[in-house]
Amino acid sequence: MxxxxxxxxxxxxxxxxxxxxxxxxxxxxxxxIDVLVTSYNNTQDNKELMIAQSVRTVDNMGANIEKMTTDWEFIELFNIDYIQRALAGDMKSLYGMIVRLTVGIQPVDYVAVIAGGQIVDYRAKDGMTIDKASMLVTPPEDGYQTLDRLGDREGFFISCFYSVPLSRYGFEDLYLNIVVDRTSELQAIEGYFxxxxxxxxxxxxxxxxxxxxxxxxxxxxxxxxxxxxxxxxxxxxxxxxxxxxxxxxxxxxxxxxxxxxxxxxxxxxxxxxxxxxxxxxxxxxxxxxxxxxxxxxxx
Amino acid sequence: MNVLAEESMNVLAKEIEKILAEAVGDFLAKAILNKNCTLLGINRDLITPDKMSPLLQNIQRSVTFFDSEETAQSVAARMLAAVK
Known part of the structure; x- marks a missing residue:
């Protein structure tokens, strides 16, 4: 049929x-969509976590530098000529000591001493060219900012400001602008996710x-x-x-x-x-x- | 009914079924034609005018059973006309 x-x-x-x-x-x-959104959110969360950790680390560095340059227990370990010149009003020696100490013994890529709203001394890692006019001289609202370029290098940098209150010693208050390179960390986070x-x-x-x-x-x-x-x-x-x-x-x-x-x-x-x-x-x-x-x- | 059987049905059988279907519907038309052919020992695919008289008589009785005497007479008349 x-x-x-x-x-x-x-x-x-x-x-x-x-x-x-x-x-x-x-x-x-x-x-x-869920995978894409979750992956993006995880990347952002970890990036923010890495930034927060970096800021804490830089704050600790700033605290160490401040302690080394203001605490007599440490100051007496340095060349007394620098100390005397600084006490005599030659602040350049103090600023120079600060930037050399910072770049020399801390894992930072750039440090600048800011006094009176101007960069009075700065130093970058060897081989890095910095145009100091392009650098911030006042602390951003959050106390830090992220940069996608530092001098002639592209990447991911975290720029932190650390206040050094020297007025209690009769000097002008300072800011330290410390920049650390976190390009490889960000690449690792982004690569993982x-x-x-x-x-x-x-x-x-x-x-x-x-x-x-x-x-x-x-x-x-x-x-x-x-x-x-x-x-x-x-x-x-x-x-x-x-x-x-x-x-x-x-x-x-x-x-x-x-x-x-x-x-x-x-x-x-x-x-x-x-x-x-x-x-x-x-x-x-x-x-x-x-x-x-x-x-x-x-x- | 398969297509081949339907195609092989002769013209007269088709005409009878068509007239019947108009009076009592497709299902009963097939049933009436098939049953009466079987009763009279006629192959429905080989219906010829000379076998029509007893077939028409039986079909008329079937239509009377399912409908009315008037319809049966009308159907028989149309079938006779078709045979001529």
Missing amino acids: KRIVGTEMKRLMLAVTLAVLLLLVAIISYFL QRERNNMLTGLLIAGGIAILLSILVTTFGLRFLVEKYIVKPIEQLNRTAEQISQGSFEGEVHVDEKSAFAALQGLLKSGQVIMRLHDREIAKKPGPGSSEPGKDVG
Whole structure:
């Protein structure tokens, strides 16, 4: 018998497949966006953490420098000539000592002594050229700022200001501007989260691809099997029964399952079968004497 | 009924079924034609005008059973016209 539900089944499978694919794409997109956003947030959080740690480290450096240049316990370890010159009002010697001490024994890339709103002395790591006019001379609002360039070098730098209150010793108060290079640390953080993100994206895309393939297989074969079993076959059975009843070749009784969604159709076929039986019995009888010959009563 | 069987059905059978379908519907038209052909031992695909008289008589009785005497006579008249 010719299958009359083929089109409906194709449409159903197409609709279910598209719905499942849409759902999968939505889920995969959600996780893709989540991975990207989480990775970005993690990078930013770690970058801020690294900056905060660097600022703390630089503050400690500033405190050490201040202690070395103001505490007699340390001052007496230095060349007494410098001390005497500073006490005599030659502040350049003090500033020079501060910048040399800072760059010499601390892991910093640039230090400047700022007095009266001007850079009075500065020093950078060997090989680095700094245009002091381009450097800040007043502390930023947060006490630090990040730079993407220091002199002729590009990267990620943290510039901190440390206050040295020398007025209590009869000198002008100073600021130390200390800049540390954190390019490699930032690259490490970004590299780590980029690798993590790429690994997660790769895994997600592979899993998503497999899920899409499986969903197509399940909706194509699984759904086809289930629809054939629970919808197509019962309908085909009804069609077959109807054909057989109309051809007079149906034997047995039409079974009506009250729980079936096709109960009404089954009932209709059963009624048809009963009526056809009554008809068959009526026709099988010999025509009565009053019955008319075809055509005789007509025209 | 498969397509091949439908195509092989002769013109007369098709015409009878068509006239019947207009009176009692497709399902009953097929059932009436099939049953009466079977009862009379006629192959429905090989209906010829000389076999029409007993077939028409039976069809008229069937239509009377399912509808009314008037409809049966009308159907029989149309079938006779078709045979001529």
